[in-house]
Amino acid sequence: MSQRNAFTLGVAAIALGLIPAAAFAAPDWSKVPEVETVLFYPGQTALEWVMNGPDHGGARSFVKKGDRCADCHAGEQADMGGRMVTGKKAEKQVIPGKRAAIPLKVKAAFDATNLYMRFEFPAGSHADVPFVQGGKMDADNEIKFAMMISPEKANDLQQRAGCWSTCHDDNRDMPSAPDKAKLAAVKGIDTSAGYVTKYSVDSRTALVTSGDVRGSFDKLKPAAELDALLKNGGFMDLLRWKSKGNVSEDGHIAAERVMTGGQGVQFDGKKDGNKWVVTMTRKLASTAPGDVSLEAGKAYTVGFAVHDDHANGRFHHVSVDMHLGLGADGEIKAVKQ
Amino acid sequence: MPEKQSFFRRLSKTKILGASLVGAAVLFVGGIVFWGAFNTAMEATNEMSFCISCHEMENNVYQEYTKTIHYSNRSGVRATCPDCHVPKDWVHKVVRKIKASGELYHKVMGSVDTPEKFDAKRLELAKREWRRMRASDSRECRNCHAFDGMNPEAQKPRARKQHENAVEDGMTCIDCHKGIAHKPVEDRMTEEEAKEFEP
Numbered sequence: 001m002s003q004r005n006a007f008t009l010g011v012a013a014i015a016l017g018l019i020p021a022a023a024f025a026a027p028d029w030s031k032v033p034e035v036e037t038v039l040f041y042p043g044q045t046a047l048e049w050v051m052n053g054p055d056h057g058g059a060r061s062f063v064k065k066g067d068r069c070a071d072c073h074a075g076e077q078a079d080m081g082g083r084m085v086t087g088k089k090a091e092k093q094v095i096p097g098k099r100a101a102i103p104l105k106v107k108a109a110f111d112a113t114n115l116y117m118r119f120e121f122p123a124g125s126h127a128d129v130p131f132v133q134g135g136k137m138d139a140d141n142e143i144k145f146a147m148m149i150s151p152e153k154a155n156d157l158q159q160r161a162g163c164w165s166t167c168h169d170d171n172r173d174m175p176s177a178p179d180k181a182k183l184a185a186v187k188g189i190d191t192s193a194g195y196v197t198k199y200s201v202d203s204r205t206a207l208v209t210s211g212d213v214r215g216s217f218d219k220l221k222p223a224a225e226l227d228a229l230l231k232n233g234g235f236m237d238l239l240r241w242k243s244k245g246n247v248s249e250d251g252h253i254a255a256e257r258v259m260t261g262g263q264g265v266q267f268d269g270k271k272d273g274n275k276w277v278v279t280m281t282r283k284l285a286s287t288a289p290g291d292v293s294l295e296a297g298k299a300y301t302v303g304f305a306v307h308d309d310h311a312n313g314r315f316h317h318v319s320v321d322m323h324l325g326l327g328a329d330g331e332i333k334a335v336k337q
Numbered sequence: 338m339p340e341k342q343s344f345f346r347r348l349s350k351t352k353i354l355g356a357s358l359v360g361a362a363v364l365f366v367g368g369i370v371f372w373g374a375f376n377t378a379m380e381a382t383n384e385m386s387f388c389i390s391c392h393e394m395e396n397n398v399y400q401e402y403t404k405t406i407h408y409s410n411r412s413g414v415r416a417t418c419p420d421c422h423v424p425k426d427w428v429h430k431v432v433r434k435i436k437a438s439g440e441l442y443h444k445v446m447g448s449v450d451t452p453e454k455f456d457a458k459r460l461e462l463a464k465r466e467w468r469r470m471r472a473s474d475s476r477e478c479r480n481c482h483a484f485d486g487m488n489p490e491a492q493k494p495r496a497r498k499q500h501e502n503a504v505e506d507g508m509t510c511i512d513c514h515k516g517i518a519h520k521p522v523e524d525r526m527t528e529e530e531a532k533e534f535e536p
Contacts, residue, residue: 054524054531057513058499065502072495210528 026281027109027337029118035332037074039121039306039317040081040101043091047161047201048169048176048214055090068160070320070331077101077320093173095315097127102306102317108334110284110326115294115334117280119145119304123271126309136310143243144307144316145269145278148253149292149300149324153233157201162321163303166198166236166253170215172313178217186218188226189256197257202234220255229254230289237292241267241278250282252290263288284326296336299325379434385417391444394418397455401519408518414481421477421518422466429476460525467511467534475510482510512536 081100107118128135158165169176172195183191204216235254250262263286269278323330353361389395449455
């Protein structure tokens with residue numbers, strides 16, 4: 001086949017939607033600088049825990065001084081994960097043998113159309129979950145990889161806490177998780193699964209950060225205000241990859257977690273020897289609700305999570321808040337292509 | 338011509354603050370002996386071995402302390418019980434000792450003579466010590482530690498940031514370092530109680 005015919009065939013394939021346009025534009029990853037961070041096991045340290053002085057020595061720095069989580073905790077994630085995964089701190093359901101932390105290598109690049117990211121982390125061994133029949137919470141998916149992006153207009157707390165701003169003490173398997181009667185009484189969110197999902201701080205009228213029962217699942221703002229959240233930055237964009245079937249999901253978190261509705265994202269991941277490699281291509285601009293429209297020259301608060309070893313819900317490994325700069329400063333600097 | 342008095346006679350008639358010289362000498366030497374004995378006795382109660390001679394201390398707070406950096410560390414510098422709990426200067430030390438004498442009553446009464454009784458009183462005792470330390474701007478911590486002696490580059494990010502904030506806001510060591518050498522109990526405080534100790 002001549003070069004010209006191959007080009008024509010390629011264009012035709014794109015036009016027919018057979019091959020994602022992004023597949024042609026993926027960067028040469030060997031030329032993109034790598035940043036290494038550490039995902040750690042967070043136990044039951046919800047936002048309310050973070051903001052409560054007797055629980056968290058850094059509460060004052062976060063609440064009153066306006067510090068980011070990363071200001072204090074970047075570099076000590078493995079130690080923190082070790083304390084929680086063994087139940088020494090903020091964890092009542094210990095999974096023996098679960099790893100405390102996962103090193104994550106991140107590369108990022110962008111062009112006029114897309115953001116490209118590459119993630120690499122070591123595969124771990126299996127540890128049976130003693131409180132789940134069969135020992136696996138999500139038997140289908142060995143790995144789920146997720147990334148959250150905070151809108152530029154998001155409130156200050158969300159920008160400083162990253163994913164933690166959506167993790168609450170009354171979420172699934174958390175200390176203040178409500179019982180069925182309380183769940184049934186709350187209107188405006190889907191509680192049919194029997195639990196409260198993540199929610200953004202802007203979706204509630206108040207944050208209950210102290211007392212025996214913490215969290216604000218039942219303090220939903222009026223419907224009109226909730227609808228406005230997606231326009232005024234009161235949400236988190238949520239992108240996720242599932243290992244079974246190489247599935248990509250594009251959702252968001254506002255009044256609750258929704259795994260659909262975004263413009264779409266293309267993940268591609270696989271286990272490569274003793275490591276997992278996941279790449280992501282996402283259009284910078286989006287008008288879809290719950291999507292952050294990314295712009296060159298700006299930095300965004302992002303966070304990463306791995307549901308390792310068939311984990312579900314809160315039993316994941318997470319990053320502290322990070323800044324992704326598109327030609328701007330940040331812990332992760334996306335390279336212009 | 339008056340008879341010239343002998344040197345010793347004149348000396349015997351000399352008065353110091355109304356006391357004869359011999360009397361003054363006896364008082365002086367007696368004072369030194371008393372002072373020395375008093376201080377020796379006070380210092381004897383200022384040893385860790387004295388503090389843990391009561392099982393209430395040895396079985397509870399001492400055991401916790403031996404697992405902390407104030408007991409064992411890279412450089413071998415050890416802060417013992419009185420280093421943290423008894424002022425170094427004499428006046429504050431005596432005041433502290435007088436207050437501590439109340440512990441004799443509780444020893445006799447057995448107020449904390451079992452681990453369970455000790456644990457039930459733990460928060461109350463800790464709060465008393467936290468108040469004392471706050472009132473003195475953590476004087477005993479500062480016998481060894483000083484903000485201006487810290488090298489932020491050698492600190493972990495968490496410590497560096499927190500110390501920057503502490504200096505900026507005029508905070509004192511105990512505001513953050515509660516339970517640094519013993520079992521942490523601040524999480525047992527009610528919200529109202531915790532407010533008292535907010536910087």
